[in-house]
Amino acid sequence: MAPINRIAQLSSLIAQQTTIIDDFFTHNNIPTPSLNPDALHSLHIPDSAAHIKAARDAVIEACSELKALLTGPKELLKFNWTAYVSVKAILRFKLDRSFAVGETTSFEGMSEYSGLNVKIIRRIVRHAILNHRFFEENVPGVITHSALTALLATNAAVRNSLVVELDEFWPAGVKMADAMEKWPNSEENNETGFTLANNSNKSMFSIFADEPERGDRFGRYFSGSNSAVDRLLEEYPWGEKASMVDVGGSHGSIAISIAERFPNLKCVVQDLPDTISEGASLLPAHLHDRVSFMAHDFFTPQPVIADVYYFRSIFHNWADKYCIKILQNLAPAMRPGARVIIHERILPGLEKLDSLDALRAINLDVGMQQLLNAQQREMHEWAELFGRADPRFRYLGAHQPHGAIRWIIEAEWQG
Structure with a gap:
């Protein structure tokens, strides 16, 4: 043949x-x-x-x-070790904002705007044109925007995302193997590539808490992804429930969406004190009797009795040992029949590893490793996690709504 x-x-x-x-x-x-x-x-x-x-x-x-x-x-096998240096320089010196979309500039104009000399500007810009389609130089020395730099120059959210990826995530990735060698098989979030990249002994969360400007930038990176609920409202029987706790629920966008759709359901949003204070101040007046905010650390015992405890994109921030603690701390409040819903990606099996969705999920999995020694999980790992936390959890399975990124992962407390 x-x-x-x-x-x-x-x-x-x-x-x-x-x-x-x-x-x-x-x-x-x-x-x-x-x-x-x-x-x-x-x-x-x-x-x-x-x-x-x-x-x-x-x-x-x-x-x-x-x-x-x-x-x-x-x-x-040849590694492009200069790949993103020009992009990072363009963002750092705001060359994308040095002239308006629809206008032209020159290397000299960019030099005057940034303070970098013309020779450096020429090298950086031409590298970015060839490697990333940043800018265009159709006439020698005359620079116009491409679609990419036009978008960067006019969309603050897109620009912020690229800055975070290059200033926060990329250096952590470069140092991940060093961290793995220094702290073999660590599950601690202050023994990571991010920690080494920042010459620190603190976790990413602690570093951002100490540097509010960086923390705010990082928060804005994820703010857009929090708007979609991935068909959670349609694909779970909220109408059969009387109460839910959104653990680590930030400003309460999910709880508010659920409360708006299901008027018989009461919701409690839990997060850190400053976040809770901000969320409470933004709560629509007509929901004050059904949505409340509570400062709570999910590594301490859960004080609220409810039908459902909901976690959105929380567990992928933590290694197994800490996820087990989070689940164990629910036990004091849980009553037989109470449910835990975990709403996040699941790593695909071998049969789906050639898809774009699999590539995104696996990239995120390694990203969580380099930032926090955390992980995305495969299907079988969720049942194992609940079992390791407490045998009174009965794992009910997981399903992915059509068109959704996240899965709805569920377990029941049997008491």
């Missing part, structure tokens, strides 16, 4: 799926993708067009594999 010609297979797949996507854009009057400054910031594919999203993912995955095959193992 002749060997499979993988590059031809991939090329054909890319052509077929791209045609499907292009036909969809044409039929729905959606502009074709572009990296020009006035391009759409993201592709407008509605949730109802699941087949188009699948086609897009297939093209991206195939392009990645095809590039790897045509690069070859030896070349693939």
Whole structure:
């Protein structure tokens, strides 16, 4: 049998799926993708067009594999050790904001704006153009925005996210192997790549508490992701419950959404004192009788008796030993039939490791390691975690609502 010609297979797949996507854009009057400054910031594919999203993912995955095959193992092993240095310099010296979108500038203009000399500016900008499509230089010495730098210059949230990724996450990743060598198999959140990158003996949370400006920047990085509830309201029988506690619930966005939808349900939001004070001040007046705020450390015994204890993206911040303590501290308040809901990603099994969603989940898993010695978990690890915490927990399983990132993971207290 002749060997499979993988590059031809991939090329054909890319052509077929791209045609499907292009036909969809044409039929729905959606502009074709572009990296020009006035391009759409993201592709407008509605949730109802699941087949188009699948086609897009297939093209991206195939392009990645095809590039790897045509690069070859030896070349693939070469590490681009200058990859993001120009991007970090552009952000640090605000070169993306040195001229308005729709206008042009020069290396000299950027030099005057930033205080860096023209030679350095030229090298940084051209590196960013070639490696990251930052800016454009279609006429020698004349710089215009690309879609990427136009977005950075005009969208504070996007810009903040990239700053956090390069100033906080990237240095921690560089130091992760050093931390693993210094503190083998550690589950402590102050024995990490982040700790070493900051020349500290403190955890990331403690470092941010000591430096409020950094902490605020980090908080804004995740604020956008907290707006979506991942079909939690539709996919869980909240109408059958009388009370819930949102443990580590920040300003209460989830509890407020649940209370708005289910008028017979009372909600308590628990978090650190400053966060709780801010959340309480923002609570809509018509919910004051059904949503309350309470300062509480989830490493201390839970004081509130409720039907449901809800945790959103909490457990992936902690190693197993600490997650077990969190669960054990619920026991004093739990009554038979009470439920624990954990709402976060689950690492995919081997059968799904070739998907883009799997790549994102595994990248986040390693990210939690480098920042906090924490982790994302596979399906079987959730049952094990509840069992290790207390045999009175009965693990009920997990399901992922269609189109959602997070899974709804549930256990019942049997008393």
